[in-house]
Every structure is written in structure tokens, then in C-alpha cells.
Amino acid sequence: MNLSNLTPAPGSVKTRKRVGRGTGSGLGGTSTRGHKGAKSRSGYSKKVGFEGGQMPIQRRLPKFGFKSLDKVVFKPINLETLESLAQSASLTKVGLDDLRKHGFIGKTDKVKILGKGALTTKLDVEANAFSKSAEEAITALGGTVVKL
Numbered sequence: 846m847n848l849s850n851l852t853p854a855p856g857s858v859k860t861r862k863r864v865g866r867g868t869g870s871g872l873g874g875t876s877t878r879g880h881k882g883a884k885s886r887s888g889y890s891k892k893v894g895f896e897g898g899q900m901p902i903q904r905r906l907p908k909f910g911f912k913s914l915d916k917v918v919f920k921p922i923n924l925e926t927l928e929s930l931a932q933s934a935s936l937t938k939v940g941l942d943d944l945r946k947h948g949f950i951g952k953t954d955k956v957k958i959l960g961k962g963a964l965t966t967k968l969d970v971e972a973n974a975f976s977k978s979a980e981e982a983i984t985a986l987g988g989t990v991v992k993l
Contacts, residue, residue: 920954924979925962927970940971941993964988 865876878885894901927939930947944950958970960978968988975983980990 917955919957919974920950921959922949922956923959923961924964924982927968928962928964928966931966931968937967938969
């Protein structure tokens, strides 16, 4: 075997269908497009969602739903998360910057502190919102709650 007799594996290469090259080729005349109609013409393209004239699905189905532009979405952070963060980073004050720095929240997230888990250390916590149970748990240990 050498470079002069290399060939692709049999059946791996298929020749392209040469359409519109005369009647003798068997693919002349209508060039596999059938007779007449929009699909036989050059430049044809159907509209997106066109279903052959029947009522399209986006018009058959009713409109529904509403998205409020004023909705405030909070990222929930539990007390157990604050506890683990305070112990690992040895913090006494936890704010949005600390949560952002340790990857708990994104750049524009608003935070709500929830009461799952237990606190054992006194913490000063800054957040956008607090649940009642979280607020009580933080203040019970002598910590402070600052709503931003």
C-alpha cells in the first residue's frame, strides 16, 4: 500500500445528486421538485409557523399568564449556612459582601435570611429581609439584625 492507491472504504463516500442537468440524467425537467406550486419555484420559503393554511397553533391556543415587573426575588440563605460561614471564616459580622465573596450569592442578588438550622455564635447580620424565626434566633444570642 502507498499514497497512489489509497481509497476511501467502500460505501463511505456517496456521490452528490446532480439535479437539472438534462433529461438524459433522469433528474432534469422538474429537477425533483414536482410540478408547479410555490415549492417548485426559486426563492420559495414558507413563513415560520405556517401550517398549510389551517389555523396555526399559536393562534389556536389562548393567551394566558402575567409576569409582574415589580416582583422582588430573594435568594434564600439559612441560619445553618451563616453558622458554617462564620465558623470557617471566623466572622462576627456577616453582610452581603461576605456572602458574595464566598460564592453564596451573585452580584445583584437580594438576600432573605431564613430560620432553618441553629445558631451557636453571636452574629451581626446584614440582609435585605429576614423571616421572623431567623430574626428571633439572631437576637436571642445577642446579635443584631440590619435590614438594607
